[in-house]
Amino acid sequence: MRAQLLAALALLPALPLSAQQTQMRSPENVQLTFHLIEADGFKDDDPEIRPIVTELRKLFRFAGYRLLSKSVLHATANPSSDVSQVLADNDGRQYWIHAHVVNVQGDLSIEVELNTVGVAHDGSLINASVRLKDGKTVVLGSARLSRESGALILAVTPSIDH
Amino acid sequence: MMNDTIRQWLLEADVATLEGRGGSELARFVREDPEVGALARRLTAAMRQADAALTGLAESAVAELPLQPRDAAGPAPTVRPTTRTSGVGAPPGSAVARRRPLYGPRPAMAALTLVTAAVLLLVVRHTVGPDRPFAGPDAKPLTADLHVSSDRPFAVFRTDNPDIAIVWLLNEGD
Numbered sequence: 557m558r559a560q561l562l563a564a565l566a567l568l569p570a571l572p573l574s575a576q577q578t579q580m581r582s583p584e585n586v587q588l589t590f591h592l593i594e595a596d597g598f599k600d601d602d603p604e605i606r607p608i609v610t611e612l613r614k615l616f617r618f619a620g621y622r623l624l625s626k627s628v629l630h631a632t633a634n635p636s637s638d639v640s641q642v643l644a645d646n647d648g649r650q651y652w653i654h655a656h657v658v659n660v661q662g663d664l665s666i667e668v669e670l671n672t673v674g675v676a677h678d679g680s681l682i683n684a685s686v687r688l689k690d691g692k693t694v695v696l697g698s699a700r701l702s703r704e705s706g707a708l709i710l711a712v713t714p715s716i717d718h
Numbered sequence: 719m720m721n722d723t724i725r726q727w728l729l730e731a732d733v734a735t736l737e738g739r740g741g742s743e744l745a746r747f748v749r750e751d752p753e754v755g756a757l758a759r760r761l762t763a764a765m766r767q768a769d770a771a772l773t774g775l776a777e778s779a780v781a782e783l784p785l786q787p788r789d790a791a792g793p794a795p796t797v798r799p800t801t802r803t804s805g806v807g808a809p810p811g812s813a814v815a816r817r818r819p820l821y822g823p824r825p826a827m828a829a830l831t832l833v834t835a836a837v838l839l840l841v842v843r844h845t846v847g848p849d850r851p852f853a854g855p856d857a858k859p860l861t862a863d864l865h866v867s868s869d870r871p872f873a874v875f876r877t878d879n880p881d882i883a884i885v886w887l888l889n890e891g892d
Binding site: 612680 | 867868872875879886887
């Protein structure tokens with residue numbers, strides 16, 4: 557009898573988790589890394605965004621890309637949370653990033669909004685909801701402040717704090 | 719003779735086979751078996767109707783894209799910036815604050831978005847310009863593990879890097 561009980565206890569970790577247990581084990585703390593990129597005639601190679609640029613170059617005919625600003629925000633996905641921050645680029649322009657993060661069945665759902673600060677425009681520059689896996693990067697493009705300006709691209713990489 | 723195996727073959731067959739062309743066993747069935755031939759003709763007709771409907775949808779989607787230039791629009795509310803990095807809620811007046819819950823039941827919108835994405839993917843695939851996508855052989859549409867929604871039409875591109883996906887929100891001229 558004792559041996560059977562011990563065997564049953566030993567098997568417990570291997571049993572499939574119920575949906576509720578899975579939810580309880582879901583990650584809570586999430587780090588969101590934002591790369592705000594401008595696409596235009598920039599020639600320099602920035603190792604910080606090289607993997608992203610490598611893929612963008614295969615799809616688009618922009619002459620080059622440059623990193624305007626990088627920002628790391630900390631949020632909780634379970635329960636959901638909202639985080640926001642103001643970024644500034646080297647040209648003095650300011651941007652406002654807002655993200656709503658929630659854990660949906662183990663995936664990270666992120667609603668991202670990018671706006672400028674102090675510049676009136678119709679709606680958001682970028683406004684999208686994405687649901688993706690931990691550690692994946694989604695590149696959201698593009699938006700323009702004006703017809704003459706370069707295209708703004710926002711890359712988001714969520715990583716769960718394990 | 720019609721059985722489930724032949725039905726499955728028909729569902730997976732190309733148009734030529736469904737029209738009884740070629741030397742495959744299925745093509746022979748289409749030519750020689752009246753029942754199989756009739757089902758193949760129905761499938762072919764349905765495929766052509768779907769193709770025509772998608773083509774029409776793509777043309778109308780391109781014509782009706784809500785692509786008003788930002789700088790041509792009237793005065794717009796300025797979003798109040800915040801340096802808050804945690805907490806719940808959004809700054810007053812922001813689009814986030816006005817938005818409906820993310821994962822509520824929005825079947826019609828979701829369906830429209832999916833259709834738009836699919837259609838525009840086809841459109842973008844053929845778009846070439848100075849700063850526009852030129853989806854070549856490297857562009858693989860629609861990742862399976864990425865869900866996207868947006869207030870603008872968009873196209874999703876899977877990349878050669880399994881950790882990176884690109885979501886292109888379409889602007890005027892895209």
